[in-house]
Amino acid sequence: MDKYYSPRFARWIISLLSKFEKMDSLIFEMEDEYLEIFESEGRKRAHKWYWLQTFKSIPRFLKFSFDWGKSMFSNYLKIALRNIIKKKEFAFINIIGLAAGMACSIVIMLWVWDEYSYDKFNKYNTNIFRITSDWEKWDWDGLPLSPGSLGPAVKEEIPGITDYVRIIGYDRAVFKYNNNIFYEKNGVIVDPSIFTVFSFPLKNGTPDDILTSPESIVISETFAKKYFGNENPFGKQIDVDGELKNVTGVFYDLPKNSHLTFDFAVSFEFLSEHSNYSESWSAFNFTTYLLLGDKTIYDLSSISSKMVKTAKSNKCSQVEGGVTFNLQPLNDVHLYDFGWETNYTRIGDSTQVYIFMMVAVFILFIACINFTNLSTARAVNRSKEVGLRKTIGANKSQLIFQFIAESLLMVTIATIIAILLVEAILPSFNTLSGKEITTEYSNPVFIGVILVIILLTGLLSGSYPAFYLSSFNPVTTLTKRISSVKGGSSFRKVLVVFQFSLSIILILVTMLIYKQIDYSKNIKLGIEKENVVFIPLLENLSTKYEVMKTELLKNPFIKEVSAHGYNLITDPTPRAAGFKWAGMPEERERSLDLIWSGVDYRFFELLKIEPVEGEIFSENFTSHKDGVILNEAAIAEMGLENPIGKWITLDDWKKTIIGVVKNVHFKSTKKEIDPRVFYLRDYSTEASGIMLIKIDGQHTEEIMSYIEDKWNIINNISPFEYGFIEDDYENLYKSETKIAKIFSYFTSLAILISCLGLFGLSLFAAEQQKKAVGIRKVLGASTVGIILLMSKEFVKWILVANVIAWPIAYLFIDQWLQNFVYKTEIGILPFLIAGISAVTISLATISFQSIKAASENPIESIKYE
């Protein structure tokens, strides 16, 4: 009976296209006509006709199905919107919770994206590499330092190297133009090729003409505005540390997402005038970048070995001693740097970025779990409606689509609100993080990610209740009591527990970060840091130090004046290796590294550093000029007993140990205390470093203006500048404080979202159990008793969440604390606090509902049966 004669393939296409209602007769009709034509004009003609029909119909069918889909879609949408409006409060809670979570996630992801985008704006970013050196002996891998002659030599001798750029920091200097005098510390000495290798466009000047002589200087646009105002600085002269330099170029401010940052640049010719570092093969002072040809970038290891060969042939002693070179891709520099701080680089931390990415995903996850939870709870309350629909013949897929459409609609609304929130938060976030993040609606990746989030969230959180509900037996849903429809509640419990576990973990982590910061800030430093002012000394004041000191000491509120060779807290530590001392064991492999500290008399008294053995520098003993004082760390490193009186040498330099002092924390608690050697330095001839002044804390303002006056008398070139070392100590933990702040925001958000979820759930639990509660009341239960009963379940879940969260949080915290040499103990108190707060917060959240339910008139609740 059902024999088809028409061409099979074409018929198959038609059957596909006609998969819509009211179209099922199409196959038959076409078959009939086919047979007509077959009979009247033969098989071939019929075949041709059938195929022609198929082809002609395809576009029409596509349009038809599109229209049909569109009307079905708008139908579902209408119903979805109606349903949402029906239960406004629930929808509001759900949407706001999701929107908040999404907004947070998006902001974090934008930040992560920014971190990964560093340096990618450079046209040749895939061809630029930084030379790093590996020092096996000291276990330093990836140090971005190389000798000054390496770059030029490599360009000449190794094929495939198109260009090189060398860069080194320029010491802080005083700049003066007309009445603008400021200290500037964001300067570099660099090859002009930096402006062609990197995409740093020049506003004035051409790469070939800038930085050609020792007096050349190029400045950034902002720098130009600061000193020259609206004048064109090109060709003018500016006073730098007393010498005139010619502005041969102006460059546009370097982009914020470049790892290189500087305001002015000076030429290598200048450096050559003052030292031979740039031609030396043994001074690893420079960072060198290479621009490789397109083919060469695949050949990195051979280039590295060629560089080693070149260095060896030029008698580079370090390379002969085993140091090797490597090439680091530009795009890795920002996140995977050795940790070598300079004044011209912006370094990020790949671990930190990774952590934040995880947090973003976590928060989005919590928000989605919430959304799903609430949607499901809401759906269960509509089981009657679903049962009804099924009895009148709605098919399963229609119901599923209905729920998914509702979900998608809510998710879309939430996303729109989320984007508005992001726009609102972004300015303050940028201030907090120091970035310039913008939403890029024109970037397809950005839009794509948002769409993916909408789809995933909507589909996943919509399909769970959808599939769950639409598989109900209509009879049972219509007749059974609502309160006995449990199913799926165990999954929901798991979701809530998971959410709270995450929140508790975040609470604990945040608490511990603050605890560690607190510990670091309050740790016994070994000095008295309060009321100690420091003033940077400048080289042009060589004879004035003693004068200044005498004048200052005349003031009764100034207790002590001394000096040190550099800022102990903020400046990098000058280290020297290869010390030897009396009684040094022969077999000792590791050479001794010590940090230099050149001090003036009264240094230890000023800072109240405690002596352990021997003496501290005193003017009464001329022998002290040949003496040195070591700290405990140095003695421990040397393993020396009875150090007093023993000699210590480094090459030509030889001194006697006259004393030992206690260790002092000069750096962050992340670092070990360095072994130090203190020696007397004559500040009347070499006035560089800082002058330290201990003042009476009661009269700070008075004293500061006194000091400023004295300064201005002896020096009319540089502006007066000072600092308090207690502020420098505060700033040591700036980044940790920032992280702590950010984490506390996250934690509040996570708690908020978890509570929203819990609140909604309690809403429905209360509604579900209305009848049960009513009956209990009639039987004589008290309001309090009922509240306790309803809360019992929830509290149980929260306790379980704690049990899960504590070990995980402990692991993370322990791991993070490994970064610190001096760390606080974790202790049991934070865990107790977190646990109790979690229980309290959740009880408060559900209390609204449970109180309302418990105090309702039981007659009202039992009425409908």
Add this chain to the structure above:
Amino acid sequence: MFLLESRIRGKSLKNKELTKIEEILLLSIWRLKENAYGVKIRQHVSEVIQKEFSYGHLYDALSQLEKKEYVRKELGEIVPNRRGRRQKIYSVSELGFEALNKAREVNEIIWDGIPRFASNPGNQNG
């Protein structure tokens, strides 16, 4: 909220003008009377427009007409050679006749007094 509600209910598709193919379809359906089912309608229209009218186009246009409520669909008799199912017969509805009358009026107005054009389209202003 009221405004939103009425917008949600959808714009009315009624009282829209007939497209040319819809006009041809309705008239064909009317002519074919009780034979106005898929195959016959398609064949008739193909003859009229002198081109192979595709099934896709046919059903697309029919569905549009149904949405506008210009045609009705009824189940006809069971015909043995049609594999035991009942064919769907289309007929023009009241609204459909109104629409046709309107289309005719418009046609008559714009064609009024214009003689048949000669084959060579040289003379536009006659």
